[in-house]
Amino acid sequence: MDIQFAILGLLDAQPRSGYDLKKIIAESDLFYWSGNNNQIYNSLVSLHNAGLVSVETFQQESLPPRKVYSITPAGQSELRQWLLTDPEPPEIRDPFLIQLAWADQLHGDELDAILARYAVEITILLKMRQAKQQRPAISPQRSPREKFLWKRIEENLAGIYQRELEWVNALRQDLREQYHNRTE
Amino acid sequence: MDIQFAILGLLDAQPRSGYDLKKIIAESDLFYWSGNNNQIYNSLVSLHNAGLVSVETFQQESLPPRKVYSITPAGQSELRQWLLTDPEPPEIRDPFLIQLAWADQLHGDELDAILARYAVEITILLKMRQAKQQRPAISPQRSPREKFLWKRIEENLAGIYQRELEWVNALRQDLREQYHNRTE
DNA sequence: CTTGTCATGTAAGAGGTTACATGATTCG
DNA sequence: CGAATCATGTAACCTCTTACATGACAAG
Secondary structure, rough: OHHHHHHHHHHHHEEEEEHHHHHHHHHOOOOOOOOHHHHHHHHHHHHHEEEEEEEEEEEEEEEEEEEEEEEEEOOOHHHHHHHHOOOOOOEEEEEEHHHHOOOHHHOOOHHHHHHHHHHHHHHHHHHHHHHHHHHHOOOOOOOOHHHHHHHHHHHHHHHHHHHHHHHHHHHHHHHHHHHHOOOO | OOOHHHHHHHHOOOOOHHHHHHHHHHOOOOOOOOOOHHHHHHHHHHHHHHHHHEEEEEEOOOOOEEEEEEHHHHHHHHHHHHOOOOOOOOOOEEEEHHHHHHHOOOOOHHHHHHHHHHHHHHHHEEEHHHHHHHOOOOOOOOOOOHHHHHHHHHHHHHHHHHHHHHHHHHHHHHHHHHOOOOOO
């Protein structure tokens, strides 16, 4: 998967500048990239070279010119084709699980402490997720169905943290019961 | 997070060669890297330079020499210190959700088709996960608690796919009911 | 008076992937 | 007879990240 298709979709919803895209991607969980300039500005250049987007430059006084990109018909057909390609599975990278894999050398309270810290971390992320879900998102809402799909996508993202939180809490509980939170 | 700590933990359980590590990492979901030579052999060199592992070379007839790495006391204390560092949150990268975010331009049956393909994909991954859970894993099992922790880690990994599958199935069901699987 | 926003762009480097190279042995 | 396993290592490359550079204006 390529950030290009994320950008193409965002431009299909409405024309935007590189700076607009950067902000959206940096704040989004769905568009999981960091939102750094390098990637976005270069992607826009190569999308332009491929004829998938067009640019319009607006001169501004005392500010650098604002370059607003729009999707072209070629870009739209490229996007549509991509929508029909084989879905990729999600990538899961949870370094904490590796930490836990070697954590048996910690004693009970140390182990519970890092589990607690993990739970706090996840709780914060979940809260941030839910906050984003409240305020008007970048969701296009071009049709009731699109609005519905975006709602479900956001629920999916929240669900990931929800499940993780339940998992870690159950684990803490069971460790407490089975090992009374101390090794020998 | 660094692959170095994954390697350090694996070597703490028992001495292994680069080739051993490569196989473990390539097949593992927990150790989420591809298991390519470059990364592993270079990591071993730098771990060795840092004095965190030691090497013993075993000459073999008609095969290249086997270099078996062991963790050093310095390596063990480095590992233990890392275990106490702040847990990192999981990284979720689900390109399919981006595909779905722009998928409103598909009509009902096209949309259901890609959702179905995603469900198949996830089902396969879940089955593979469960298969791995059956056969004797690389789980160290140095104590009952370690065995327990590894079981929970594996359940976590399976749970991710499980939840995703439930989510996509519920979505398909609701689309069928609400939109009768066709747009105008 | 510093921090944040607007707005573009570049540079350097970490991290990660695929593929290549070698070469004997075993399995189907 | 071709493919897989054992076992090391290198090369080329892509992706992505942090940080830098410029410069005006507004807000606290």
